[in-house]
Amino acid sequence: MLKKHKKMMLLTLAASLSVTSLVACSSKSTDSGSSATPNSTASAAPASAGPKPELKSLQVWQQEDYNTYPVAKFLEEKTGYKVKYDMMPQDKPTDKLNILIASGEPYDAITTNGTADFKALYADYAKKGALTDLGPLIDKYGPNIKAAIDPNALEAAKVDGKLYAIPTKTLPSAGESLYIRQDWLDKVGMKAPTTLDELVAVLKAFKEKDPGGNGDKNIPLTIRGEAMFINNIVGAFGISTFWNDVNGKLTPRVLDPAYKDYVTFAADLFKQGLLDKEFAANKDATAKEKFTSGRAGMIMLHWADVPVIADALAKNIPTAKANFIPALKGKDGKAGLTAPSGFDRITFIPKASKHPEDAIKWMNAKLEKETFKTMAIGEENKHYTFKDGAYTPIQPIFTDERNRANNFLMGTDDTNYPTYWQARVRKDMRLFDAWNFMNTIQPANTRIKDPLGFAPYLPEFTKNFQQLNTMVGDYTTKLIFGAEPLSGLDAFIAKFKSSGGDVSFKEVNDWYATVKK
Structure with a gap:
């Protein structure tokens, strides 16, 4: 395991050097990637002028094709943005990500796991100047992002005082x-x-x-x-x-x-x-x-x-x-x-993005309350029923059309999502009973969160x-x-x-x- 870790660190170092070279030598690309800042000339133009551009998003690996999954079509209808989804490989995803960042692949959003290795890469990319500062963009185009996401999570996602990623909190359920x-x-x-x-x-x-x-x-x-x-x-x-x-x-x-x-x-x-x-x-x-x-x-x-x-x-x-x-x-x-405590996912915009403003607008639109809820668990009486404060999935359509919805998240409605999410454990009452015993029946003080989350x-x-x-x-x-x-x-x-x-x-x-x- 240690050899594997050393190999990963060497790859990370090599890619980091490439990122540094890319940022230093491609000032035109860097400038275009950060053109959404409030002081820039480009940002003064109405962002809604003309048709919305097609966005390009890199996601974590999943079994189904993101582009044909029902959530993708729903989001396109609700946000007005057509998105081409790619995903990282199941094996050695960090190696692939290093190559894509170093080569300046123009993704408009990249979502990774929130594990320590990816958090380290994210911070390294930010320090090397390979990511877009999202603070000014969120101030201008992200009211839903500000309203929905836990401020503590946004603060924890900062690198050197600047926010370069939208965090998706993990749910603190004992496992x-x-x-x-x-x-x-x-x-x-x-x-x-x-x-x-x-x-x-x-x-x-x-x-x-x-x-x-x-x-x-x-x-x-x-x-x-x-x-x-x-x-x-x-x-x-x-x-x-x-x-x-x-x-x-x-x-x-x-x-x-x-x-x-x-x-x-x-x-x-x-x-x-x-x-x-x-x-x-x-x-x-x-x-x-x-x-x-x-x-x-x-x-x-x-x-x-x-x-x-x-x-x-x-x-x-x-x-x-x-x-x-x-x-x-x-x-x-x-x-x-x-x-667990901390991040389940993190989403950032590389400097190579051609549409950083639209990427933030898209993420913001996904966090509109009803859009987010429908994205996460579907439509009432079609994908789930609601009674006595509990969301219960309707099978098999819930599993067919919302089982992978969590992989489309880029930040959550942190007030309501923990309740919406419970529909997932009600897919099988044995699953719910097991989760419920550990996370509801057992005293709250027995669930010990990672203090470094x-x-x-x-x-x-x-x-x-x-x-x-x-x-x-x-x-x-x-x-x-x-x-x-x-x-x-x-x-x-x-x-x-x-x-x-x-x-x-x-x-x-x-x-x-x-x-x-």
């Missing part, structure tokens, strides 16, 4: 937790665990009483290999996310005193045979097969996977039943289910995060597996700090000191 065979619990005469001690007792009962009749193939708990921080369990130690507040400072897990307690607990599960002895080699599909085949009694699972897992389990074992367990409490009462671009943190994350993950796996002694933790911490941990800690907390209340 993964521990999914357990209820029929196994019934057979051993126990209830779903609510504490770490109860969890251990249940897993011991699964091992010793073998309710699945698997003999020596019995697995009390299985996880995928890269999930060494087991969601729900890790929350009981107060380290749900990579960075957590410790005495007023954002602190990486490995520097948190609770880290040692967590790895000791997880290693003990492994030693007792309660955690899958093959977990380090498990792919996601491997762990799921062990659960759906009836060999494992518990798995770390995302609620979005419940229908598929439930169908496979029912096919293999018709009498099987399974549910998510509550957020487990640790010895000090801590509990937590990791919830809305942090601005932090160059040292961004540069070092992937490497540090990989280091900690690999080391944690070795500790749990027994391949490294816990006595070596101090030496590892020293290596972590010297590999970018110290400078990242300072940068993160310099920012954190300005925002914490």
